[in-house]
Amino acid sequence: MYDKYKANRKGMPDELAQQMPILKEILKAMNIEIIEKEGYEADDILGTLAKWGQRKSLDVTVLTGDRDSFQLIDKNIKVRIPRTKMGKTEDQDYTVEKIEEEYGVEPLDLIEVKGLMGDTSDNIPGVPGVGEKTAINLIKEYKTIDGVYENIDKQKGKLKERLEENKDLAYLSRTLGTINIDSPIEKDLNKLKVEEWNKQEVLEIFKRLKFNRFIDRFNLHEENNVGADGALVCPLKIEYKANLSKDELQEIKEEILLQKIMYYYLDEQNFIIYSEKNNTSYDIENLLEFKDIFENKDILKCSYKQKENYILLWKNNINAKNLMFDVTIAGYILNSNINKYTLEYLANEYLDFNLEEYLNEEEIKEENTQLNLFDNTKKENKDTSYVYPYLIFKLYNVLTEKMKEEDSIDLFKNIEMPLTEVLASMQYDGIYIDKQELLDFGKELQERLEILIKEIYELTGEEFNINSTKQLGEVLFEKLKLTAVKKTKTGYSTDVDVLEKIKHEHPVIERILEYRQLQKLNSTYVEGLIPYINEKTGRIHSKFHQTVTTTGRISSTDPNLQNIPTRMELGRKLRKVFKPKEGAIFIDADYSQIELRVLAHISEDKNMIDAFNNNEDIHAQAASKVFNVPIEEVTKEERSKAKAVNFGIVYGISDFGLGEQLRSIKKKSKRIYRTILRKI
Amino acid sequence: MTNIVEETKEKGYVETLYHRRRYVPELKSNNYMVRQFGSRVAMNTPIQGTAADIMKIAMINVYNKLKENNLKSKLLVQVHDELLIEATLEEEKIVKEILKTEMENVIKLKVPLVAEVSEGYSWYEAK
Numbered sequence: 192m193y194d195k196y197k198a199n200r201k202g203m204p205d206e207l208a209q210q211m212p213i214l215k216e217i218l219k220a221m222n223i224e225i226i227e228k229e230g231y232e233a234d235d236i237l238g239t240l241a242k243w244g245q246r247k248s249l250d251v252t253v254l255t256g257d258r259d260s261f262q263l264i265d266k267n268i269k270v271r272i273p274r275t276k277m278g279k280t281e282d283q284d285y286t287v288e289k290i291e292e293e294y295g296v297e298p299l300d301l302i303e304v305k306g307l308m309g310d311t312s313d314n315i316p317g318v319p320g321v322g323e324k325t326a327i328n329l330i331k332e333y334k335t336i337d338g339v340y341e342n343i344d345k346q347k348g349k350l351k352e353r354l355e356e357n358k359d360l361a362y363l364s365r366t367l368g369t370i371n372i373d374s375p376i377e378k379d380l381n382k383l384k385v386e387e388w389n390k391q392e393v394l395e396i397f398k399r400l401k402f403n404r405f406i407d408r409f410n411l412h413e414e415n416n417v418g419a420d421g422a423l424v425c426p427l428k429i430e431y432k433a434n435l436s437k438d439e440l441q442e443i444k445e446e447i448l449l450q451k452i453m454y455y456y457l458d459e460q461n462f463i464i465y466s467e468k469n470n471t472s473y474d475i476e477n478l479l480e481f482k483d484i485f486e487n488k489d490i491l492k493c494s495y496k497q498k499e500n501y502i503l504l505w506k507n508n509i510n511a512k513n514l515m516f517d518v519t520i521a522g523y524i525l526n527s528n529i530n531k532y533t534l535e536y537l538a539n540e541y542l543d544f545n546l547e548e549y550l551n552e553e554e555i556k557e558e559n560t561q562l563n564l565f566d567n568t569k570k571e572n573k574d575t576s577y578v579y580p581y582l583i584f585k586l587y588n589v590l591t592e593k594m595k596e597e598d599s600i601d602l603f604k605n606i607e608m609p610l611t612e613v614l615a616s617m618q619y620d621g622i623y624i625d626k627q628e629l630l631d632f633g634k635e636l637q638e639r640l641e642i643l644i645k646e647i648y649e650l651t652g653e654e655f656n657i658n659s660t661k662q663l664g665e666v667l668f669e670k671l672k673l674t675a676v677k678k679t680k681t682g683y684s685t686d687v688d689v690l691e692k693i694k695h696e697h698p699v700i701e702r703i704l705e706y707r708q709l710q711k712l713n714s715t716y717v718e719g720l721i722p723y724i725n726e727k728t729g730r731i732h733s734k735f736h737q738t739v740t741t742t743g744r745i746s747s748t749d750p751n752l753q754n755i756p757t758r759m760e761l762g763r764k765l766r767k768v769f770k771p772k773e774g775a776i777f778i779d780a781d782y783s784q785i786e787l788r789v790l791a792h793i794s795e796d797k798n799m800i801d802a803f804n805n806n807e808d809i810h811a812q813a814a815s816k817v818f819n820v821p822i823e824e825v826t827k828e829e830r831s832k833a834k835a836v837n838f839g840i841v842y843g844i845s846d847f848g849l850g851e852q853l854r855s856i857k858k859k860s861k862r863i864y865r866t867i868l869r870k871i
Numbered sequence: 872m873t874n875i876v877e878e879t880k881e882k883g884y885v886e887t888l889y890h891r892r893r894y895v896p897e898l899k900s901n902n903y904m905v906r907q908f909g910s911r912v913a914m915n916t917p918i919q920g921t922a923a924d925i926m927k928i929a930m931i932n933v934y935n936k937l938k939e940n941n942l943k944s945k946l947l948v949q950v951h952d953e954l955l956i957e958a959t960l961e962e963e964k965i966v967k968e969i970l971k972t973e974m975e976n977v978i979k980l981k982v983p984l985v986a987e988v989s990e991g992y993s994w995y996e997a998k
Contacts, residue, residue: 205900205901205902524891524892525892526892526894527891527892527893527894528893528894528896597890597892598890599890599891599892601889601890602889602890602891602924606889606924606927606928606931607927609931609935610927610930610931612934613930613931613934613946616934616945616946617945617946617947617948617949620945620947620957621947622947622948622955622957733948735949740923741893741912741916742893742916742919742920742923743887743891743893743919743920743923743924743927744919744923744926745923745926745927745949747950752948752950753950753951755950763995763998764995765995766993766994766995766998767993767994767995767996768993769993769994769995770992770993770994771957771958771992771993772957774959774960775944775957775958775959775960776957776958776960776963776990776991776992776997777955777956777957777958777990777991777992777993777994777996777997778944778955778956778958778963778966778967778970778988778989778990778997779953779954779955779956779988779989779990779991779994779997779998780953780954780956780970780971780974780986780987780988780989781952781953781954781986781987781998782922782925782926782952782953782974782984782985782986783985783986783987784985785922785925785926785952785984786918786919786922788980788982788983788984788985789888789917789918789921789922789925789980790918791980791981791982792980792981792982793888793917793918793921795981799982800981800982803982803983804982804983840914840915840918
């Protein structure tokens with residue numbers, strides 16, 4: 192009919208399409224009828240059913256998110272549409288009256304309106320240049336598109352011209368925009384009736400999909416609480432005890448000494464130990480009571496965020512030992528692609544336990560139980576954290592088994608867990624920064640920035656706000672007519688990639704790039720660093736993380752030391768303000784080409800191995816092989832190409848990126864890449 | 872190298888020398904660009920990840936050696952392939968030795984591991 196119709200729709204995105212079979216499975220288990228028909232749109236089916244329902248004297252409500260469906264509204268047919276208002280989603284019912292109030296026309300007239308104005312999201316063209324306002328006014332006056340054209344002489348100027356020129360489009364658009372209310376589908380009222388759900392089936396699906404919130408909302412909990420794989424859906428009720436007597440504390444310690452393991456949760460406010468024997472969480476008021484346990488190297492400590500534990504314990508003069516099971520790190524070892532290894536996440540993923548639900552249930556139970564006076568005083572301070580050590584206890588067993596299965600228990604025990612103490616110590620000690628020198632460095636940056644600003648103004652012949660992407664875009668691409676590589680919604684893109692590409696078109700680009708780098712340096716590492724200088728120690732205590740990167744590298748924040756720029760001389764100079772304390776000296780050790788060495792080892796490439804073993808230049812050696820020249824005749828250019836390729840493999844730069852880096856012909860670099868890959 | 876992509880796709884994950892796993896669901900995507908990204912991940916994770924493992928072991932060994940020898944010097948920073956120690960002047964020599972020995976002897980690969988050690992009165996000088 193109209194080829195371009197719905198050309199804008201690229202079919203469902205993968206992520207949505209994948210969900211459709213699941214949705215159908217759920218609806219089936221809920222005994223909700225699904226009606227689909229090849230060649231008909233959902234709108235058509237909804238329309239057909241709505242009108243059919245109306246004829247059967249039913250009270251019809253169409254639930255949809257699509258305003259196109261407004262044309263279906265009629266006596267006994269209303270449309271219920273979700274609306275987002277101030278971040279809240281509300282339903283809004285549209286009736287004939289509501290449509291008339293909002294649009295000033297009757298629902299059916301909306302088809303005519305759409306014929307004139309079109310609909311970009313559906314690629315319905317409409318009459319070019321006619322928007323909603325004009326279209327509605329025309330239909331108000333003449334009722335239909337026919338009416339508009341019968342009275343075309345009453346229009347004048349541009350509008351008349353447009354309407355006359357696009358009469359075909361108007362009628363076509365009306366046809367395209369009309370919902371088919373006569374689709375050939377089966378209409379059986381009995382089948383459509385709401386039935387009881389097949390609760391067991393729905394529950395199984397929800398459990399499989401981990402839709403715990405839904406299980407709760409639809410109250411699908413089973414009588415027995417053991418899940419399909421034996422994992423705990425909902426644990427026993429955990430006892431909670433605070434204000435412990437000397438005897439009670441002694442008893443807890445004895446159990447720990449006997450079991451040689453302590454499950455606990457520790458943060459600035461809480462120290463809670465879980466006892467398996469008594470199924471009780473004990474709220475310990477004074478951390479120091481357990482100094483001997485923490486310092487006993489024979490007792491395995493099992494908890495959450497042990498790096499922070501170390502720091503807290505050290506601050507309390509507790510020289511903690513054998514903090515060797517951190518559930519967050521175990522979670523990271525099992526899957527490094529997760530954002531945050533919270534107890535909620537870990538419990539959900541590995542214990543099939545929803546903390547929020549559990550706590551809600553607890554609350555209800557407690558409300559229903561008459562507590563005696565003594566209990567009341569005890570529960571005063573109880574918050575959610577009393578469940579944590581219990582979860583840690585459960586996770587300890589499950590996660591250990593999983594790591595054994597996956598053969599990563601050694602990595603956990605011998606590398607990650609011992610590393611936690613090292614990182615804690617680095618964070619605790621911090622590094623001294625010469626504040627005055629940092630401020631001086633900031634001044635130096637400011638001076639260089641001012642020179643750059645002047646130069647940029649001179650080179651462009653205009654004073655403008657360099658920080659404004661809009662103004663910068665206009666100067667570069669309109670005034671200087673440089674190649675505009677990318678456009679964004681708001682104007683020209685001036686991001687680094689774009690500027691790098693047009694670097695050789697005009698000398699100003701290089702200065703803009705430097706300007707930005709220096710400004711970043713100044714704001715992130717001069718102004719940004721100052722607040723991190725600890726007033727007591729005069730040092731910055733960066734936080735080191737071992738559960739962030741997907742590759743296994745360590746990262747740091749507050750501030751991030753990893754990305755202090757080292758390529759620019761001025762960036763390197765920033766390192767001058769990091770100094771050893773009185774009577775000390777810095778010793779720095781750098782692995783030489785560690786990744787290439789690992790590559791040589793893993794790939795078992797003889798040439799690379801020989802080069803490293805003979806202490807040869809690895810890149811020159813690669814170039815010699817690829818370009819088939821003796822190693823002493825390798826040119827600088829050939830060497831740098833081979834080097835880029837070597838690093839391309841290590842860092843996974845695509846051959847496209849590689850080509851750009853070399854600023855050489857794409858084909859050639861691709862060939863080199865292939866040759867090297869083959870040789871490996 | 873192409874084998875590793877196939878292997879990763881089949882298993883769903885890729886590993887370092889020390890059995891650090893990284894799942895690569897990207898390899899099963901319907902999107903070409905995402906799949907390409909997945910192949911690169913499959914190729915470079917064993918390299919980058921193993922290098923990271925080696926660095927971590929070096930850190931642990933250096934830290935323990937400093938402790939064992941009752942030294943006052945402290946490991947302060949790890950960035951990229953680099954370690955920075957604040958050493959008391961009298962411990963300078965032994966700390967240098969420890970750093971070099973521990974870093975270079977983490978594991979015996981088919982090629983030597985090499986650590987370059989230098990010192991200075993600022994991080995800039997020491998590098």
